[in-house]
Amino acid sequence: MDRDHFWLSDRQFARLEPHLPTDTRGKPRVDDRRVISGIIHVLLSGCRWKDAPAVYGPRKTLYNRFRRWAAKGVWSNLFHALATAGGPPAEILIDSSAVKAHRCASGGKGGSAARPSAAPVADARPKSTP
Template structure:
């Protein structure tokens, strides 16, 4: 059973396949299409690697392949190829965050009351002297 999520189409994967490393040693590799779909799903959802649905393959494989390909520059080559083909821009934002702040955080110490100009305050006598 395949759950709803992100899945590369055959056409999309056919464009990516020539850009992927072909060096395979040891155990047979998990299907690249499944793994890339899983990586994109995790990145789009903002979830943890451990929370990736099992349909994408072993979670450790998703993480390891993402990290190894990043170190080899595979992702940058994919982005460059997509940008050259009229896809997204050459550099894109993959992650962002939002930080909530309480209402009182906008004014700094003492709130957001208007302050007197420094020039006017300097022209007046000090408040500590009668």
């Protein structure tokens, strides 16, 4: 395996193959394993479709297959099938995300300084009555 390129192993592709569409018409499809490996390479590396290495086949094929399968829901069905194949996970990972908020969203007027409780004042006798 070349270190610069991503290739699906036999075992990985065997798990994907039953979920791939088989209703093709016209010209025979380019090798699914090679194209999926190319799509994964582009998504992992962050390169542009047109910069994908030539070993994966025509770059236009990678892009078209990715877009067409996304429109047909192939990727969603594939990810769902793979996620549910092993049953519920033994461990759950929680992703920590940083969410930007406006500086005014952190508290009321005057910032977040500690303020004394109003309970003692509420229980006291009113000062305005004779």
